[in-house]
Amino acid sequence: MATVLDNIRESISKSNSILILTHENPDGDAIGSSLGFMHALKKIGKEVTVLIPTANPMYSFLPGFNEIKKEIEDYKNYDLCIALDSSDLERLHVCKPYFELIENTIVIDHHITNQNYADVNYVNAVASSTCQNLIIVLAAMDISIDKDIAECIYTGILTDTGGFRYNTQPETFEFAGMLAETGIDISKIYRLVFDMTTERRTRLLSRALNRLELLEDGKIAYTYITADDVEELQNEDGDQEGIVNYGRNIEGVEVSIFVREKGDKYKVSLRANEYVDVSQISAKFAGGGHLRAAGFEMAMSLEQTKQAVVEEIKKQLK
Amino acid sequence: MATVLDNIRESISKSNSILILTHENPDGDAIGSSLGFMHALKKIGKEVTVLIPTANPMYSFLPGFNEIKKEIEDYKNYDLCIALDSSDLERLHVCKPYFELIENTIVIDHHITNQNYADVNYVNAVASSTCQNLIIVLAAMDISIDKDIAECIYTGILTDTGGFRYNTQPETFEFAGMLAETGIDISKIYRLVFDMTTERRTRLLSRALNRLELLEDGKIAYTYITADDVEELQNEDGDQEGIVNYGRNIEGVEVSIFVREKGDKYKVSLRANEYVDVSQISAKFAGGGHLRAAGFEMAMSLEQTKQAVVEEIKKQLK
Numbered sequence: 001m002a003t004v005l006d007n008i009r010e011s012i013s014k015s016n017s018i019l020i021l022t023h024e025n026p027d028g029d030a031i032g033s034s035l036g037f038m039h040a041l042k043k044i045g046k047e048v049t050v051l052i053p054t055a056n057p058m059y060s061f062l063p064g065f066n067e068i069k070k071e072i073e074d075y076k077n078y079d080l081c082i083a084l085d086s087s088d089l090e091r092l093h094v095c096k097p098y099f100e101l102i103e104n105t106i107v108i109d110h111h112i113t114n115q116n117y118a119d120v121n122y123v124n125a126v127a128s129s130t131c132q133n134l135i136i137v138l139a140a141m142d143i144s145i146d147k148d149i150a151e152c153i154y155t156g157i158l159t160d161t162g163g164f165r166y167n168t169q170p171e172t173f174e175f176a177g178m179l180a181e182t183g184i185d186i187s188k189i190y191r192l193v194f195d196m197t198t199e200r201r202t203r204l205l206s207r208a209l210n211r212l213e214l215l216e217d218g219k220i221a222y223t224y225i226t227a228d229d230v231e232e233l234q235n236e237d238g239d240q241e242g243i244v245n246y247g248r249n250i251e252g253v254e255v256s257i258f259v260r261e262k263g264d265k266y267k268v269s270l271r272a273n274e275y276v277d278v279s280q281i282s283a284k285f286a287g288g289g290h291l292r293a294a295g296f297e298m299a300m301s302l303e304q305t306k307q308a309v310v311e312e313i314k315k316q317l318k
Numbered sequence: 319m320a321t322v323l324d325n326i327r328e329s330i331s332k333s334n335s336i337l338i339l340t341h342e343n344p345d346g347d348a349i350g351s352s353l354g355f356m357h358a359l360k361k362i363g364k365e366v367t368v369l370i371p372t373a374n375p376m377y378s379f380l381p382g383f384n385e386i387k388k389e390i391e392d393y394k395n396y397d398l399c400i401a402l403d404s405s406d407l408e409r410l411h412v413c414k415p416y417f418e419l420i421e422n423t424i425v426i427d428h429h430i431t432n433q434n435y436a437d438v439n440y441v442n443a444v445a446s447s448t449c450q451n452l453i454i455v456l457a458a459m460d461i462s463i464d465k466d467i468a469e470c471i472y473t474g475i476l477t478d479t480g481g482f483r484y485n486t487q488p489e490t491f492e493f494a495g496m497l498a499e500t501g502i503d504i505s506k507i508y509r510l511v512f513d514m515t516t517e518r519r520t521r522l523l524s525r526a527l528n529r530l531e532l533l534e535d536g537k538i539a540y541t542y543i544t545a546d547d548v549e550e551l552q553n554e555d556g557d558q559e560g561i562v563n564y565g566r567n568i569e570g571v572e573v574s575i576f577v578r579e580k581g582d583k584y585k586v587s588l589r590a591n592e593y594v595d596v597s598q599i600s601a602k603f604a605g606g607g608h609l610r611a612a613g614f615e616m617a618m619s620l621e622q623t624k625q626a627v628v629e630e631i632k633k634q635l636k
Contacts, residue, residue, distance in 0.1 A: 170498040177491030190483045206527035
């Protein structure tokens, strides 16, 4: 019986012109896997288009980034559509119609929630990243990984594991070693992906750290940023990312609260370290999330928001 | 002819009681390799003492940390002394006499400056860490790496590569994969080694970020902390580590200057990104360092120090 990998190989071998799509707000794994697969498919003589309407310029160092199309003329130019790192059709967002209209489709992904919405679906949810699964696909297709492909795939593995911090399997390291053998610049990629920041972002962090309070014997860390901060510093959405971790990383802190004024609401992010179930707290305020990372919105004042959230956390503190 | 690894195997096989030493101010690689080797040698029936007078408690999560001795009674109790991660005798500091007095000695290290000061010296300067070299030694000795050994060795590799950020070879990843196979908790180790911080340290960072200035069209970042800060916040030496990187990581910055008042002097740290040779600037002020990371002391006022350093950097700015 033909395996999924056999079917992928066959589907690609009978196609000439291939369209690659990924999810909206694409991260390093989405962009890395798309460009990595593009380079690989070009090596075996395919015409390949990568369509990503909003590709974050922080990944512009990746080889092939300039070839990414923001739009395409006609879906009829393609006989195969490949969706990468996208767990369902909706996540393809404005690109969804192309996937529905093109005759043959493949999905490669690592999300356990994947809907298997293509003709051929390669979904291995044990893998750290779609890029890690792409390595298996390329091996099955006998395409050797050159430096360009490696740089793209390594970036996806790096971002989806937080720099080998979580979601990392023994194979993840083994594959990383194989990619490093091609001579890619490990340090450069790390710096561009994780270290680079902006003045605006650093100034916003500085304000939040200034306001950092430790409550309940140092078990709760609390800070906030206002709409005025964001306006004065000309911050972009996303500039607040990671601030919540500064509180969480302090010795003795169990829960870190980060509040951000947005429009007429306050967006609350919670991070726990060891035992507090913040998804439960989030659910009380009609939000969502995971056991140790959750978020929700509040329509009270900043001070009321703080008090209400602290009261809920206190119920679980040891 | 017997290889170095043969000689290590023989030296250990004829010894019963072994003393392990490492360098002063021991880092993760020093403590990880010492404890990792201790576990391994105990597995083959040796009596092993790890002597580290000042072991940073941040590594207390490592198995065997509680067995570390701060002092020993008599060197005569040992027939073999092994120095790990220490490039010369002086770096053994107060433990140096033991190394000199014990009859048989081994050095395992990865510093290119190693003085080969033992009877048997295994120094591979290509490796990321002494822990990485220890894997080779254990393989030569046919000692299989269990979970305790793996946790110690992984920690050393992680700290000496800054979390696979620099100084990372393809083999580093391959070894990390092998260690991960033992079932060690990759995420926990990462968090304990890199993420955990203290309130004092976060407050010091906050003050430094408040004072952050961008000079020369944003090509120079400058900030400082005073002796008063350190006194008020009750900071320990080391709490300032990493602050200089906040300036360096800002887009457009070529050189980051971090000044710290200490006693009647100012300690200056410089970090460059792409082209400024800060070792040259450091040399002008009688300091030392590398191409992109250097430091020195100044006996002028804070403002004079800032001006003098900025003037030197300006000469190299593009």
